[in-house]
């Protein structure tokens with residue numbers, strides 16, 4: 001039996017139907033793929049992104065804000081998305097688990113991730129969140145939210161960007177291990193975990209959204225996982241992605257990936273963090289990491305995807 005941390009990307013949650021019912025439906029389909037991994041006999045910890053949801057909720061908070069009901073800050077909004085997405089996943093998974101594993105339960109855990117208050121990411125905002133805007137729309141948004149920063153996101157439009165500090169420690173890692181030991185399926189570190197710093201007064205939430213791929217690697221390391229699995233839209237990481245000479249990467253070493261990273265083969269904000277997270281886990285633990293599509297979740301022992309080794 002292997003202990004596996006599975007990181008789920010936006011496509012596992014997002015749908016054109018943004019209602020709770022629409023998102024629940026998408027998540028139920030995703031959880032059915034995860035159950036296949038549990039059926040293989042492995043211990044699974046699920047982590048997930050929250051980019052679209054945290055940005056949307058932040059806008060909703062601002063729109064409804066008044067002195068008696070003020071908008072919540074970004075760290076709290078991040079926690080709210082851990083709650084909502086975690087609830088949807090937990091419910092979907094419980095329904096599916098009850099059919100085959102009467103004793104297993106999913107448990108969504110509000111998770112804090114320690115970051116460095118001096119992380120340069122607080123000055124260089126880079127994490128896109130919320131909806132996409134056209135050039136015209138973004139001018140209106142900027143007038144309404146003068147403190148927000150917007151950047152172009154890979155030719156797909158403009159999005160608000162926030163700080164994305166690197167995770168240093170997943171605070172609740174020991175409890176995640178306890179949950180695993182007690183036959184639970186933890187859903188943890190959602191949205192990369194709520195970024196917190198430790199100061200003289202204790203823990204303090206800070207404004208940012210951590211990249212869930214980097215947090216997944218840190219979580220996998222902190223709970224001594226045997227494998228990190230990053231499930232996304234593509235079956236593999238590719239060289240020359242989208243070009244005529246595109247080449248899927250199968251088994252690949254960290255030193256080969258270092259060369260490909262230097263060549264700029266992986267787009268920042270999408271495949272690059274997944275490659276860097278996989279390398280970090282493999283280099284720190286000696287275990288392997290796999291990047292592949294959600295559709296391949298049940299076939300991980302069949303050599304699918306990009307398999308990163310030392």
Ligand SMILES: Nc1ncnc2c1ncn2[C@@H]1O[C@H](COP(=O)(O)OP(=O)(O)O)[C@@H](O)[C@H]1O
Nearest residue numbers: 009010011232233237238241265266267270271
């Ligand atoms: N070299 C590459 N190989 C594969 N996919 C790549 C590459 N460079 C960029 N991508 C893009 O990365 C996307 C996956 O990243 P992202 O959309 O951030 O995923 P998720 O939301 O699942 O975390 C793919 O859909 C693909 O468009």
Ligand SMILES: NC(=O)OP(=O)(O)O
Nearest residue numbers: 049050051191211212
């Ligand atoms: N927090 C995070 O990385 O979210 P996305 O994967 O949805 O961007």
